[in-house]
Amino acid sequence: MGMMLLVLLTSCQKTLQNENEIFQSTFDIIDPLNTTGLTLSSYNGNNVAGFYNNGEFSVNLSNLAAHDFIKISFNLYIHDFWDGNSTGNSEVVTGPDIWRMEVDNEQIINTTFSNTVCNEIYCLQQSFPKNYPWQYNPHTGVANQNLPGRCAGGGSITSLYRIEKLVKHNGGRVSIRFSDLLKQSNVPDQTCDESWSLDNLKISTLRTN
Ligand SMILES: [Ca+2]
Ligand SMILES: [Ca+2]
Ligand SMILES: [Ca+2]
Structure with missing residues (x-):
């Protein structure tokens, strides 16, 4: 992303004036002033925001100084048996398994993840690193695909994605x-x-x- 930012700014004949951190959390405690819907859990010896299934949380920040972009970076853990773009069959609905990040209600990320194996017989595609319904092999763009699963069960794993997005933005909140x-x-x-x-x-x- 560092390179992307450089290219972006160069192409606009602009230079980065300053970067100002406005929020950071390792999710050891809840910040009730700036978050809604946040629950904390322990995973693999570390505190995280989660676990979510058909859930959400938001970070709401105000009194922002003048700016042109917002940069958002985080580690995303995809736990257990995500099915990517698969929709299943007439008897079982399996997906698509959508994950989203919105900034002021605009969808910045609207993608799917797949934690399945991928061989000639079986391979459920995912949309990440692009948005749904793009088709990529399971674990495309992953940082670590062999972390422990959350729940007991054969083949249960967690994959970790390190995500960073630069979003054009201005305004005080x-x-x-x-x-x-x-x-x-x-x-x-x-x-x-x-x-x-x-x-x-x-x-x-x-x-x-
Ligand atoms: Ca943590
Ligand atoms: Ca599943
Ligand atoms: Ca599913």
């Missing part, structure tokens, strides 16, 4: 919403079949001149 639309009709405990959590969230404003 911003609301950033993280959510999912997970689908799985054939399991008693949906949250144990597929869920997500998020950690190391950093939000900054950037000014160009």
